[in-house]
Amino acid sequence: MDYNKSQLLEAVSVQLGAKLEGIRGAAEVARVDSIAAEGRMQSRYDSAKEELGALADRFNIRGGEVDLGLRLLAECPLPLKSTIIELGAIATLELLGKDQLMDYFILPYGGGTRVAGPAREILVVIPESPIAEAMWGKREGSVFVTRSQKNYKIREIR
Numbered sequence: 001m002d003y004n005k006s007q008l009l010e011a012v013s014v015q016l017g018a019k020l021e022g023i024r025g026a027a028e029v030a031r032v033d034s035i036a037a038e039g040r041m042q043s044r045y046d047s048a049k050e051e052l053g054a055l056a057d058r059f060n061i062r063g064g065e066v067d068l069g070l071r072l073l074a075e076c077p078l079p080l081k082s083t084i085i086e087l088g089a090i091a092t093l094e095l096l097g098k099d100q101l102m103d104y105f106i107l108p109y110g111g112g113t114r115v116a117g118p119a120r121e122i123l124v125v126i127p128e129s130p131i132a133e134a135m136w137g138k139r140e141g142s143v144f145v146t147r148s149q150k151n152y153k154i155r156e157i158r
Helices: 005-036 048-074 130-135
Strands: 090-095 100-106 114-116 121-125 143-145 151-157
Touching: 005 048, 005 100, 005 114, 100 130, 130 143, 130 151
Parallel strands: 100 121
Antiparallel strands: 090 100, 090 151, 114 121, 143 151
């Protein structure tokens, strides 16, 4: 089956771009509401203005993080055929004892994002995730154990 890494990366970027737009929209709503809210001079006990301002700031910070993540994805190397588990690799893993196959795409950002693959759904993991740490640098056929004591076998690396 053809796993076009560029298309999969684009699908991840589109999902994260939509997330970024939602965050920016929420930040703008919080900013406008903060401006319209009564301040401490109008109401002694109302802190809505300060809370909404802080919320807008947090949304802006989160938006900056997602924007940086999108730039990291744009610069991510995508090896045509990986022989070891590395950044840009797609790994098909078998959960031993359950005959269950799962696909993981190792990227620098976007952990937890799911995209449709040719055979099954692909989960994006970052190198710092427990499963990526456990399989990092291994080759096809290798068996490894995660922190949660699950045994996996690397069926294929793309």
